[in-house]
Amino acid sequence: MIKQSLQRNWKSLVVFVPYFWLLIFFLAPFFIVLKISLSEATIASPPFLPMTEWVDEGVMNIKLVFDNFLYLWEDDLYFNTYLNSIKISSISTIFCLLIGYPMAYAIVRADETQKNILLMMIILPFWTSFLLRVYAWMGLLADQGTINDLLIALGIIDQPIRLLYTQFAVYVGIVYTYLPFMILPLYANMEKLDWELLEAAADLGAKPAVTFITVTLPMTIPGVIAGGLLVFIPATGEYVIPDMLGGGNVLMIGRILYNEFNSNIDWPVASAVAIALLLVLVLPMMLYQHVQAKESEAK
Amino acid sequence: MNNGKRSRFLFTVTCFGMAFLYIPMIMLIVYSFNYSKIVPVWGGFSTRWYTVLFESEVVWKSVILSLKVATVNAFFATIIGTLAGLALVRFGRFKGRTLFSGMITAPLVMPEVITGLSLLLMFITLKELFGWPDKRGFTTITIAHITFSMAFVAVIIQSRLAGMAQDLEEAAQDLGAKPFRVLTDITLPLLAPGMLAGWLLAFTMSLDDLIIASFVSGPGAVTLPMLIYSRVRVGLRPDINALATIIILVVATGVLIAAWIMFRQQKQRQLELQMSDED
Amino acid sequence: MPDPSNYTDRPWMDPEAEPFIKVQSVSKHFGDFTAVDNVDLEIYKGELFSLLGGSGCGKTTLLRMLAGFETPSSGYIFIDGVNMNDVPPYERPINMMFQSYALFPHMNVEKNVAYGLRRDGIAGDEINQRVDDMLAMVELTQFRKRKPHQLSGGQRQRVALARALVKQPKVLLLDEPLAALDKRLRENTQFELMNIQDQLGVTFVVVTHDQEEAMTLSTRIAVMDAGRFMQIGTPTEIYEFPESRLVANFIGSANMFQGRITENGPDHVIVQCKQPDCEFYIDHGVSIQEGNKVWVAVRPEKITISSEASDYNGNNCIKGIVHDIGYLGKLSTYRVKTADETLIDVTSPNLARPKDGNLAMDWDDEVYLSWEASSAVVLTK
Numbered sequence: 001m002i003k004q005s006l007q008r009n010w011k012s013l014v015v016f017v018p019y020f021w022l023l024i025f026f027l028a029p030f031f032i033v034l035k036i037s038l039s040e041a042t043i044a045s046p047p048f049l050p051m052t053e054w055v056d057e058g059v060m061n062i063k064l065v066f067d068n069f070l071y072l073w074e075d076d077l078y079f080n081t082y083l084n085s086i087k088i089s090s091i092s093t094i095f096c097l098l099i100g101y102p103m104a105y106a107i108v109r110a111d112e113t114q115k116n117i118l119l120m121m122i123i124l125p126f127w128t129s130f131l132l133r134v135y136a137w138m139g140l141l142a143d144q145g146t147i148n149d150l151l152i153a154l155g156i157i158d159q160p161i162r163l164l165y166t167q168f169a170v171y172v173g174i175v176y177t178y179l180p181f182m183i184l185p186l187y188a189n190m191e192k193l194d195w196e197l198l199e200a201a202a203d204l205g206a207k208p209a210v211t212f213i214t215v216t217l218p219m220t221i222p223g224v225i226a227g228g229l230l231v232f233i234p235a236t237g238e239y240v241i242p243d244m245l246g247g248g249n250v251l252m253i254g255r256i257l258y259n260e261f262n263s264n265i266d267w268p269v270a271s272a273v274a275i276a277l278l279l280v281l282v283l284p285m286m287l288y289q290h291v292q293a294k295e296s297e298a299k
Numbered sequence: 300m301n302n303g304k305r306s307r308f309l310f311t312v313t314c315f316g317m318a319f320l321y322i323p324m325i326m327l328i329v330y331s332f333n334y335s336k337i338v339p340v341w342g343g344f345s346t347r348w349y350t351v352l353f354e355s356e357v358v359w360k361s362v363i364l365s366l367k368v369a370t371v372n373a374f375f376a377t378i379i380g381t382l383a384g385l386a387l388v389r390f391g392r393f394k395g396r397t398l399f400s401g402m403i404t405a406p407l408v409m410p411e412v413i414t415g416l417s418l419l420l421m422f423i424t425l426k427e428l429f430g431w432p433d434k435r436g437f438t439t440i441t442i443a444h445i446t447f448s449m450a451f452v453a454v455i456i457q458s459r460l461a462g463m464a465q466d467l468e469e470a471a472q473d474l475g476a477k478p479f480r481v482l483t484d485i486t487l488p489l490l491a492p493g494m495l496a497g498w499l500l501a502f503t504m505s506l507d508d509l510i511i512a513s514f515v516s517g518p519g520a521v522t523l524p525m526l527i528y529s530r531v532r533v534g535l536r537p538d539i540n541a542l543a544t545i546i547i548l549v550v551a552t553g554v555l556i557a558a559w560i561m562f563r564q565q566k567q568r569q570l571e572l573q574m575s576d577e578d
Numbered sequence: 579m580p581d582p583s584n585y586t587d588r589p590w591m592d593p594e595a596e597p598f599i600k601v602q603s604v605s606k607h608f609g610d611f612t613a614v615d616n617v618d619l620e621i622y623k624g625e626l627f628s629l630l631g632g633s634g635c636g637k638t639t640l641l642r643m644l645a646g647f648e649t650p651s652s653g654y655i656f657i658d659g660v661n662m663n664d665v666p667p668y669e670r671p672i673n674m675m676f677q678s679y680a681l682f683p684h685m686n687v688e689k690n691v692a693y694g695l696r697r698d699g700i701a702g703d704e705i706n707q708r709v710d711d712m713l714a715m716v717e718l719t720q721f722r723k724r725k726p727h728q729l730s731g732g733q734r735q736r737v738a739l740a741r742a743l744v745k746q747p748k749v750l751l752l753d754e755p756l757a758a759l760d761k762r763l764r765e766n767t768q769f770e771l772m773n774i775q776d777q778l779g780v781t782f783v784v785v786t787h788d789q790e791e792a793m794t795l796s797t798r799i800a801v802m803d804a805g806r807f808m809q810i811g812t813p814t815e816i817y818e819f820p821e822s823r824l825v826a827n828f829i830g831s832a833n834m835f836q837g838r839i840t841e842n843g844p845d846h847v848i849v850q851c852k853q854p855d856c857e858f859y860i861d862h863g864v865s866i867q868e869g870n871k872v873w874v875a876v877r878p879e880k881i882t883i884s885s886e887a888s889d890y891n892g893n894n895c896i897k898g899i900v901h902d903i904g905y906l907g908k909l910s911t912y913r914v915k916t917a918d919e920t921l922i923d924v925t926s927p928n929l930a931r932p933k934d935g936n937l938a939m940d941w942d943d944e945v946y947l948s949w950e951a952s953s954a955v956v957l958t959k
Contacts, residue, residue, distance in 0.1 A: 026446055121320070135543065
C-alpha cells in the first residue's frame with residue numbers, strides 16, 4: 001500500500017519536502033524579522049511588543065512602528081557603518097580579483113597534473129576551519145607577532161608597528177578568506193573557454209595586451225561577476241573578521257547587528273539593521289541569481 | 300619572449316598567492332609546538348598544549364556536539380538537497396518554481412548574521428505558537444545547518460544532473476522502466492558521487508559554522524567553533540594552535556586521500572580505454 | 579499489372595497491405611518553433627525506413643515522438659493499429675538505439691542487455707537464455723562482464739543494438755546509428771545492421787544525416803526539410819527521379835539549368851535553356867504546358883566528357899573548356915565552362931592509368947559534353 005502510493009506520488013513528494021523546508025526555515029523567518037523590525041522594544045522576554053492587537057471584534061489594528069528605521073537613518077553611527085562595510089567589501093573584492101584572476105588563469109593554462117595539484121591547493125583551505133584561518137592572522141599581525149618580529153630582525157623598523165586591530169588587518173583577513181571564492185568561479189568560467197580564440201587573435205595580428213583586453217577579458221566577464229559577488233555579498237555582512245582582526249576600531253554592519261542583538265538586546269533595532277542590510281544586498285543577490293541561472297541554461 | 304614574460308608573471312603571482320594562503324596556516328602549526336604560553340614568543344619545542352587540550356573536558360564536549368550536529372546535518376542536507384536538485388533539473392516547470400530556485404540560491408550568498416538572526420526569531424515564534432522547540436541546542440543548530448547546507452548540496456546535484464546525459468534516463472524508460480524505477484536504477488546510482496561530495500561539503504560547513512550556531516544555540520550547547528571563538532577573541536591561545544593543527548592535519552589527510560583515489564581512478568580509466576581501443 | 583510476389587519486398591506497393599506505423603497529420607511545436615509540420619507517413623512491417631535530412635529538419639523530433647519522449651502537438655501516431663498518443667515510452671512495443679548509445683555506465687554488458695527483460699518481469703532462466711543468444715549474435719559473449727567504458731566504440735554500438743533488440747520490439751528506432759564510428763568501421767557495420775534486420779524481420783526506422791548511409795541501408799527514404807517531407811521513395815526513385823531541386827541537390831549533386839518547355843510530346847519533352855544555350859531532349863513526358871518555366875537536372879556522372887567532337891551532333895551536347903580538375907583517384911571531376919560562362923560539373927571514371935602522370939584532359943582543353951535523353955530530369959519546384 002505504502003509502496004504503491006509512493007510510486008504514484010513520488011514526484012510531488014520530491015518537490016514538497018525541500019520546498020516546505022525552505023518555506024518554513026528560510027522564507028518565513030524573514031517575514032518574522034520584518035515584523036519585529038516594525039515593533040517597539042520592551043524589556044521583557046521576548047524583548048519586543050507584539051505589533052498586532054485585537055482591538056474590536058475581528059478588527060485588527062496593525063501598529064506599525066517605523067521608529068527603528070528612523071533611528072537607523074538619523075544616527076550617523078549606523079549610516080557610516082553601512083558605508084564603511086560597503087567600502088571595505090568593495091576594496092577587498094577588487095584585491096581578490098587582482099590576485100585571483102592571474103592565479104585562475106595560471107591554473108587553467110597549467111598542464112593536467114599541475115592543474116590538479118594547484119586546484120587542490122586552492123580548495124584545501126576552503127575545507128579547513130574559517131575561524132582558525134582568521135585566528136592564524138592574529139598570530140602574524142600581533143605587536144609581538146611574526147611579521148613585526150621579522151621586520152625588526154631585518155632592521156627595517158625598531159618599534160613594532162600596529163597591524164592587528166586596524167582596518168588594514170580587516171582587509172588582509174577578508175582577502176585571505178575569500179580568495180578561493182574568487183578563484184573557483186573564475187577557473188570554472190575560464191576552463192570552458194575556447195583558447196583557440198586567443199591564437200586566432202594573435203594570428204590576426206593582436207599583441208598580447210590587446211588580445212587580453214579585446215578577447216580574454218570580455219570572455220571571462222561572467223566569471224568575474226560571479227566571483228566578485230561571491231566575495232562582495234558575504235564580506236559586506238562579515239562579522240568574525242572585523243571582530244577578531246579589527247578590534248573595536250573597525251565598524252562593520254554584521255558586528256553592529258550581532259552586538260545590538262546580543263549585548264544591547266534590542267531585537268527590533270537588530271531586525272531593522274538586518275532588513276536594511278538585506279535591502280543593500282538584494283540587488284547584488286538578484287544579479288548573482290541571474291548569472292547562475294544563465295550559466296546553468298548555457299549547459 | 301612575450302610568452303616567457305607572461306608566464307613568469309603568472310608563475311610569480313601564483314607563488315605569491317599560494318604563499319599568502321599557506322604561510323598563516325604553517326605558522327599556526329609551528330607555534331602549536333611552542334613551549335611558551337605567549338604564542339608569538341618562541342620558548343622551545345614542546346607538545347604540552349596538546350596534553351592540555353586532550354585533558355580538557357569542555358573541549359571534548361564541544362567536539363562531540365559539533366560532530367553530532369555535522370553528521371545528522373550532512374545526512375538530512377544530502378537527502379533534502381538531492382530532492383531539491385532533482386526537482387529543479389528534471390521536473391521542468393512546476394508551480395512556484397521561480398520562488399523555489401530563488402530560495403535555493405539565496406542561502407549561498409546570504410550573510411550569516413541575517414540567516415542566524417532570522418532563524419532564531421523563527422524558533423522563538425514557533426515556541427510561542429506550538430511550544431516547540433522548548434530548548435535551543437542540538438536540534439535548533441542542526442535544523443539551521445540543514446537549511447543552509449542543503450542549498451549547497453542542491454547546487455552540486457544540479458550541476459551533476461545538468462552534466463548527466465538525459466539519454467540514460469530515456470533509455471531506461473524506453474526499455475520499460477517506469478519513472479520511479481528510472482530514479483532508483485539509473486539516476487540515483489549515477490548521482491552517488493555528487494551526493495558523497497554534497498555530504499562532505501555539508502559536514503564540513505556545519506563543523507565550520509560559528510555565527511548561525513551562536514544565534515540559534517541555547518545555554519549549555521557550545522559547538523567547537525563557539526568554544527574556539529570564545530577563547531581567541533581576546534587574544535592568542537597556544538592550546539587553540541594545537542587544536543587548529545589537529546584539524547588542519549585531519550582535513551589535509553582527508554583531502555589528499557580523496558585526491559589520490561580520484562587520481563588513481565582516472566589513471567585506471569585511461570588504461571582501460573587504451574586497452575579497449577587495441578581490441 | 580505488377581507481380582504480387584514482389585509485394586513481400588515492397589509492401590508499400592501492395593494496395594491491401596496495412597501500414598505498421600501510421601503517422602497521421604502530426605505536428606510538433608516548441609514555443610514558436612515548428613519542428614514537425616503536419617506530416618503523414620506510413621511504414622510497413624519489415625521495412626528499413628530512413629528519415630534523412632540536415633540538422634534541425636525535424637527528423638529527430640519525429641523519431642522521439644515515435645519513441646514517446648515527445649507528444650505530438652496535434653495528430654496521431656498508430657503502431658500496429660493502436661493509437662500511441664497516450665502511451666508512455668515504457669509501455670510502447672518499440673525500442674530505440676540512441677545516438678550516444680546511452681549505455682548505463684554502472685552496469686556491465688550483460689546487465690545492460692538484461693535490463694529491459696528484467697523490467698518486463700521475465701523469468702531469470704529465460705532472461706539468461708535470451709541475453710546469451712543476443713550476445714552471441716553481436717559477437718560480444720567474451721565481453722559480457724565488461725563495463726561500457728572498457729569497450730571500444732564499435733563494441734559499444736553492438737551492446738546498444740543488442741540491448742534494444744533483446745526485447746524483441748515490433749519496431750527498432752535508430753538515431754544516427756553509425757555517426758559515432760569511424761569510416762572503415764561504419765561500412766562493415768552497415769552490412770551487419772542489414773543482416774540482423776533481415777534475420778529478425780524487425781521494422782527499422784533510422785534517422786540519419788548521411789545520404790550515403792541512407793542509400794545503402796534503406797528500403798525507403800523520407801527526405802525531410804523544415805519539418806516536412808520533401809519526398810518519400812526507394813533510394814533509386816529518390817536518386818534518379820527527384821521531385822524537386824532540393825532533393826536533387828541533397829542526394830548527390832546535380833547540374834541545374836533553368837529553361838522553358840518548347841515541345842511537349844507524349845514520350846518526350848524539349849527544354850530550351852539560355853545558360854547554357856542548349857536544347858535538352860528528354861525522353862519522358864511531363865504534365866506541364868508548353869512555354870512554362872522549368873529546371874533541368876543532370877547528374878555529373880551522367881555526362882560524358884570527350885576531347886573529340888565525334889559524339890557531337892547538336893542534341894544534348896555542348897562545347898566548353900576545362901576550367902578546373904579534381905583528381906579523386908577512382909574518378910575525376912571536371913568543371914567545364916561553356917561559351918556563355920556556365921559552369922557544368924562532370925565526373926568521369928579514370929579507367930586507364932594516366933600516361934606519364936598526365937590525365938587525358940588538361941586545364942583549358944577544349945572538350946565536348948554529351949548526355950543521354952534518359953539522363954536529365956525535368957523539375958518544376
